[in-house]
Amino acid sequence: MRKAGRILLLLLIAAIFIALSATAFMLAASTESASRVRLDWAHMANISAERVLSPADRSSPRAAMESFMNHMKEGYERLLKAKELVSSAPGLLHQPPEALEEAGRALYNFERAMHVLDLSQIPQVVRLQNARENILLLKEILDRVGIPRYDQIPGAQEVEEQGLVRWTIPKTEIRLHRVESGIDEGRWLVTPASVAELGRSYRRVRHLPYLPGATENAYEYYTASPGAFFPPKWAYFIPAWLTHRTYGQALWQWSILIISSILFILLLLAVRKLSFKISEGRSPVFKQLLKLTAPFSLALGAIAMVWVIEEQINITGTLYLLLINVLTAVEWLGWTWVIVRAGELLAELIILSPRIESGSVDASLVRTLSRLASIAAAIGILMFGASELGVPLMTLITGFGVAGLAVSLAARPTLENIIGGLILFTDRSVKVGEFCRFGDKAGTVLHIGLRSTKIEALDQTVISIPNADFSQMQITNVSRRSKALLQKTINLRYETTRDQLRWILASIRDVLHAHPKIYADPAPFARFEGFGESSLDVLIFAYVKTKKWSELMAIQEDILFRIGEIVEKSGSGFAFPSTTAYIAKDDGLDKEKGAAVEKEVQQWREEDAYPFPDTPLERMSTLLGTIKYPPKA
Template sequence: MNVDGFGRELAGCTGGKPFAILLLLLFACFVAPQTMMAQEPGSRRSASDLFDTIYDTAIGDSDRIHAYKTLVENPISPPDTKSPRATLESFLVIMRTATDLWVETRDQFFSNSNFFLTSKEKDQLELVSALLGKAALTFDMSAVPAASRERASVEIVLQMQEILDRVYLPALEEVPGVPAGLTQDNREPPERWTIPGTNLTIALQEDGPRAGEYLFTQGTVDRIPSDYDVIKALPIASDRGEDLYSYYIYTPGNLVAPQWYQYILSGPPWLQKTFSGQTVWQWAGMALLLLFSLIGIMLFARWNARRAVPVDPTLRQIRHVINPALLIVIANAFQFLCEEQINITGGLLVLLTTVTSVTIWTAAAWFTYQALQLIYLATSRSSAFNKASLDVSLIRTAFRVVSFLVAIIVLGYGATRIGIPIYGVVAGLGVGGLAIALAAQPTLENFIGGMILYADRIIRVGEFCQFEDMSGTVEEIGIRSTRIRALDRTLIIVSNADLAKRKIINYSQRDVFLFRHKIGLRYETESQVLRAIIADIRNLLEQSESVLEEPLRVRLIEYADFSILIDVYANIASTDLNAFLEVQEDLLISIRSIVENHGAGFAFPSSTVYLSRDQIPEPITDQAVSGHKEPGETSYSASGNSSKT
């Protein structure tokens, strides 16, 4: 007795060899008399009868027999789709061979009561999957997202098989076009042909990679699920006696249910009830998988948050890489278990595949960015990395930009995998890029400012610079801002756009250091001594190996308020500040020794105060005044009036 995965007896399943019918027909081609009668025009047949008729009409035609044999024995050969009849015949032949082998392998597995499939059974199921995939090539599946196309195509061909097993098909002579296996026909097939009594249409593909082939149209693919839901209650006209599509979607595993499914069958009957295309146990299993996945992510996030942050930047970056990698693993495991074990199908499968694909490809873009940053850190820390000849900050910025662009490319490719056309992705990136450019104008301005700093070589990491009202050592030139360490060890962050507009004095790019000092001698210094001091200082500078020959001058320049000023001007051949300060220190001490050896001294601000006693002037008398009177003028009276005579 043969039983299906539901534990039901199969009345019409013989369990014969997968190619027994084909071999018998090949034998009949050479030894049996050709006594069969052609179908009468206008007669109607079931899919099972039509399958038998296909082989009956091929008897005596070795080319057609070879073509049918190739269809079922060579999994990688394409179906014959040069006419509506060839497409329909290819589908029927492939599906009949696939379903017979499928049922035989399933019944053999359950009869042996093995917990795992044998290698032979695995090979047979792989052949069944390949044949189902080949049958799907007779459909235009271009509108189905690539991420779910493989599983969706299996459901489509199984539903189509069940529909054809419940309707009556026209005689082969009434199907337009050349039969499968023939290459010449005087009849010109129409561009479209619809199976009578249905809306299932086979049409000529006018463009695309399969132009010139007759395929079941996209509209047919879209309506097959609804047509199956309407017609599945009708009796099956074939000799299988069971609905293989129902067995496929309501049982776990891939094509053959595992042995543990018997425990579900022996459980409460309500576990087998269907809701929105899935059984109750499938809904429960998917919910548990989702719960365990979320718990795993939360536990890892909590454990990761409690760990000490590594001091080594490479180890910190490794932690950043692990996070998206773990998310990819969990999402793939969740999708695999839902598809291959719980066997979620239909619209829920499309939704689940879309959500997991979005998660996986988003995490993949995140992982790509972090992985490229890790490569940069590992490369920059390598002994082979020549830090003297490469601008480390520029390379770091370039890695960030490249990492971001590669992550965007990965994200765009993932968008095409979930069904978004490549043109839509490119257009979306263009529009999105314009929107981002408008919204992030300050950020782009800072980025361009950073590129200007790099291109002009104005500043580099490690250089000491003065930026108008601030100064410090450049620590990092990023995409948006530059970090400067001030002399008091405070960190100054300036946007690149603002920094590019500032007046910048780069002390680290000096080729020499200027040695210039004004020496003030006392006014008591004699002229001969002054000349000797100037000559000795000039000789000191000329004999020093650190002082350049030009320019070099030591001159008396001014008699100042409290000193005689000597200007000492020279360049020190050094680019290191510490080395310059050491040379300057030696020169200043030597100049002091010269001044002291000549008995002179340095002037300092002073002033001379002269003290003297002034004589008090005599009082003015009338006698003194009378000598200055004009004729006729009288003396002033006590009241202040004067008179003339």
Template structure:
């Protein structure tokens, strides 16, 4: 994919995300400004009216549902009228017909706040439901917040509106659809609604999905003809991935068009809500698909070690898109008061945090592992008692493929709190072996072997000559011990083993060429006659010690400081015959 297309995709994702996030912030700021502009002295305490009349939206929806269920006694409770009996029932039916024919289809315009919309230019106790234009003029369908007796305030259709309802009703004709349907569909009811009111929405939904699919197919046919030779295979894959979300988007648009022609306000409210929700779901789905495509592109172009960061970032972006869509849907479409929800979550979040502290610990442990990068995908490491190759770093745990080919799931919280040894990050391997030579090896043979080992390590191209150290380190129980120490310039374990094998084979050849051999744990029993101690040398040693004692020069427990100064540096080292001693004489 070209650089321009990559930046374009990033711009689209950024714009969609910003629109979703800032819309909620703007609505919150606007709501605060509206309340400040109205100068409401204090927030009124809300209550849940049994009939749903606490808010303007609850009053309108509750009234329409009561009339559809033919519960006229309940429907009258939403009217500010003194009429009762048949007159009140007729008034409710006429109001329903007026709302169905001329009412607004936007449920979002009906306030869900107990105080109503404070920025509609009307008194604080009134709310506009719809404006109806007739031959006699224009009327407003109003709600009024009233308090009867000692009951709390509720929203009712105002008496002013109810007085004009009969005049508006005279100019409204009955829906032509009801007169053309069979009586079985109009007279028989299910859950308070005629049968055709159930069948028609189902047919509309199927038709909308079919139209959305047809529009998507046509859109793709046009796009493929125009951009087939302009985009690569990855671009075509991206287009195919957003095909299903586009079907949802086009179906939402068709449903919205169907809602404009609905005969009933309650149906228009439902279809408007459904189309808005489907459109939001389609946009969210597209965002998720675009994030997946962007993650795949980055994984192909970045090193394999960055895959964990890319996957975690993609997961967080998709979660952010879903959460943003839910917030917008709940606040703008469903009318849920998010302030109360957030307050409840704040209190319940404390309990959840205590109950899920291990899960939260693992989540943040995974985040730190990804960003701090002590281990990456494909690294060979040792974490506690587990050793193997890292195959996956998730939000909760990390998968390690052990040497036994089993998979160990280590919680990220535990992994971030223990020492992790990453073998993949080392720049060289340590070569350290102790050679056990036979005790029959003479000093000159040992000198020959030491010199040959040093020369061997210096000459090898895969050994760091600055770190070479070969020393005769001691007398073992059954061997003369020689330590060989150096760093091998390899980062892969397999390559290191090859170099080590080559060196060890050369060491065997060197020891063999010196006439020596490798010792093994053993005991040698010598059968001989004991010749005793050398009497002459024993006497000389005793005379020397007696002379020290007579002269008060016995060097115990320590030599005298003057004697130490006299002996300091008098031993010839390097020994005579050494190359280094010759250089010293030349200097």
């Protein structure tokens, strides 16, 4: 009952942990395009639902430019008003509700301004931050070079009459195009190519003076301030010397970035070290559960770092793109690692079932199949993560197909080993803990893995055999035999007489029938097998009551000792394949012993107790259990 309760507790903990992982994963994996370009504003209660949901007017180049300029101007003015309200409020962290409301309205305007940009070619992970920067860059450019009067920009009527599909802002290379398909079909947006060049165009015109009515230094202020457009109250207390820009970022931004990165790394190391320490001496399930903490911390830590970079210290420019791409890759690698570890945890939870032994072939099969399934899921997550970074899905599929073909050719032995492992699991020829013979070696199976099988040989060395080779070997599973076989051939000298041979055979059979460690059924036997090159060959065949190899050797030793005594007593001897040169006179065989044995055999004939071709049942019954085993010292 206690064991069942422990299993249920572990299952509950694992389910909660996996559910939290899945929840965080789903939050991180949200791919709705709108969520990536909408700003987080919650203090907009006074804006009507119609205005909140209605997009910016982009029906023509004139409508798009007018909508963009008006939203940027109105948003910047509201943002300045919100900052004045915050700076005049007391306290270090307090922000007046009026300031938050004005900031929310400003964010609404900035979001509508983003609608003028075609962001379809920008990866999802950087789309929001890219849109923030690009609307400010576009406004900075137009505030310096100017735009024509709105009545000089093509409207809906001119577009229809002239059949326009593109329009270029005068004095610039910024183009607007009419979207031909998708959710923005028929709307006029700044082309993806022009969006990509806004940073370069800004650097070319930033030395020019502002035109009247411009929102001066909006971009510079945004890149040096924390938060998204509307900085927190503590930003007003940053010393002036910390706002000095170095390599595109302020000194305070560099400082917080470095500190956050160090804390992130230290946290990962601490979690890894702590999980290793706690897992010592724990059950396999608990160890697998702790192994989830490191990848889970890696993924969540990467998400936290992205939040700090985007929403708090507001890193911008090339550094932002580099950090976000790296952290996003780390995040997806973390989720991939979580899936692999979760698969291993699931396998251990399944093995907790009383029907599956921990070291059995079923347990190895569960672990292998779970690992293959988790690897397949991990590959899917990696593909999804790569698509989030801007890699086209079809390119990924094609790339994985080509890579898969290359890997299958280059890693053919590895694939053969995996298939060999599955064959071993399916055939169940051996399992962990069993003793087997293979080729010219023998040993105990320690582990059947995905690629290789580990066997502990008789000399205590560990042999690692690729599954592809092991599955094709002739494997003798010694542990699964119901009884052990004793089969030996002894070689007697040719000088042995026929009656001596008969007495030796009968005496050996008596020993086999009488021995308590020899099975009576099937009956053991000793037979004259044939005439060898230098000996008379006698075959001894019996099944021993043991499955252990060491005990078999002990019983075999005892029987061989007794056979040696029988041969010696008969006056015969063992032959050996060699040539004997008699330099001295040979006394030959013991004639007295030979005569005594022949007399006893003659007595068998006279008393009708001749034990050939088989031992009579009466003789067997009198012999049964007369030998004491183990023998006395």
